[in-house]
Amino acid sequence: MTTELRVLRPSEWNQWFECLELAFGGVAEPPEERELVEELTEHERSIGIWDGSDVVATSGAFSFRVAVPGGALVPAAGVTMVSVASTHRRRGLLTSMMRRQLDDVRALGEPLAVLTASEPVIYGRFGYGAATRQMSLTIDSDRVRLTVPDGTDAVRLRHAKPDEATAACEGVYDQLVAGRPGTPAHGPGWERKSMIDPVSTREGGSAQQCVLAEVDGEVVGYVTYRIKPTWDMSGPKGTVRVGDLAALDPAAYAALWRFVLGIDLTSTVEARNRPVDDAVLHLVSDVRRCGIQIRDSLHVRLVELGAALEARAYQAPVDVVFEVEDAFCPWNAGRWRLTADAKGAATCRRTEDPADLALSVRELGSAYLGGESLTALAKAGRVRELRPGTLAEASRAFASDVAPWLPQGF
Structure with missing residues (x-):
């Protein structure tokens, strides 16, 4: 051939x-x-x-x-x-x-390459590690109620045509990007991706709808959704299919969730891509009736290992030497010393010092955004501790207060 x-x-x-x-x-x-x-x-x-x-x-x-x-x-x-x-x-x-x-x-x-995998088994051999997860919810809105924070009733909600609301929604998205590892900043044209609404992808649902959350006339949140009407002998059993839902403060966030759970003629709310630490889990009255499922999402590949590890901040001081295996990008292979101070600023340089932890670039990709623990990877046999105490030290440093998430595919 x-x-x-x-x-x-x-x-x-x-x-x-x-x-x-x-x-x-x-x-x-x-x-x-x-x-x-x-x-x-x-x-x-x-x-x-x-x-x-x-x-x-x-x-x-x-x-x-x-x-x-x-x-x-x-x-x-x-x-x-x-x-x-x-x-x-x-x-x-x-x-x-x-x-x-x-x-x-x-x-x-x-320094990085990222992807979403149709079949996760494919990309590990090229050094990609699963770094974020997404949560799917199927909420029984007939039985689940929300306990909302103070200020929720002061949030004004209004319907808006999706194409006319794009700029306002994008303004909210832009303010949230830096606070959630794994989220890409949108370049020109990307704001249109979630607003495209082909009839062939509605799966029997309505045209896409949009509701904006406002406080003092400023847009502070939004939700896009479709409704699939269903009826049986006992009455309406429609489903609300949530697309994007985001807000700048807890009150607006709760107001939007309360809205989608209370739409007339529906009894189920589906949200197929939410962060695993979504605050809605702490608003619902019965998390068991939320039909939670979790799967992998963004896979990360460190292309320039030193530059990638220096680009992020760390939760705790760390001084650790990694012995890295990387057959596909051999320029990353060998020993690297990662040092971060109490403020999280880091340096990562090649070293001849003895290694503290041994792992492949795939494990570093999985841990890079703070969503996967080096300790958990070690328990699976994918990270080896060579100097006692360094695994816990590195695992603490790599953690993130906020679960990484990819809100939209590409």
């Missing part, structure tokens, strides 16, 4: 994207979503593999800035649209694209 791996030309985008669609089952994306994806595609960061005139593999990257513990926004490659045609599997095409892509990311000076 003779194939060619190269950068995508703008004129080839349709053929390239059709290869992606076919690899994911052959169902065409709705025109509205396809148009936005084409607009957001960075052609110079998109690659493909051609077999003659046929595109047989695809991969792309978005230029993101992702929040890390401490609030810094760190440059990161948002790896996306990865596919290999079913006719060309098990020939090393994915490996060759991952090799080219990570080399390019390094050349651009981005």
Whole structure:
């Protein structure tokens, strides 16, 4: 087989994207979503593999800035649209694209690469570690009640057309980014992603609706949602499907949740992507009736290990030497000394000193945003403590007060 791996030309985008669609089952994306994806595609960061005139593999990257513990926004490659045609599997095409892509990311000076995985088992061998989780809720709103904080009744809620509310919602999102590790700052065009509303993706639900929360005339929160009406012999049993829900203070947050749980003619509220430490869990009267499910979300790959570890802040002082295994990006392999002071500022340099902890770059990726504990990884046999006491020290330092979360896919 003779194939060619190269950068995508703008004129080839349709053929390239059709290869992606076919690899994911052959169902065409709705025109509205396809148009936005084409607009957001960075052609110079998109690659493909051609077999003659046929595109047989695809991969792309978005230029993101992702929040890390401490609030810094760190440059990161948002790896996306990865596919290999079913006719060309098990020939090393994915490996060759991952090799080219990570080399390019390094050349651009981005210390991180991030992705969401259709199949999590695929990306560990390229050094990605699952770093955030998302929680799904199915709330029995007939039985669950909320206990809300003072000030909730002072929050004004009003309906707004989604396209007219985009700027206001984006203003709230922008203020929240730095406070939640794993959240990407939006570049131009990304504010439209959650507002696209193709009929084919509504799953029997209504058109998307939006409610804004206001205090003294200022927008301090919002929720987007759809309603799927259902009736049986006993009456209405509709479902509210929450899209995005965010607010700048506890009262507005509670007001929005109280609103979606109280919509007429419904008895269930579904929210498919919430942070695992969502405050709503402390507002509900019965968490057992919230149908909680948790799965992996954002996977992180440290491309420039030293720069990545220096970019985030740490919860406690730490001085530890890591022995890092990284076969796919060997420039990261070896011993690194991470030192952070009481304010969280860090340095990470190569060293010849004896190692305190041994692990692969995958474990560092999992722990990087503070959502996965080095101690838990050690109990799974994936981190080895070589000097007593250093595991607990490092695990405390890597922790985050706020669970990392990816609020929107890419």
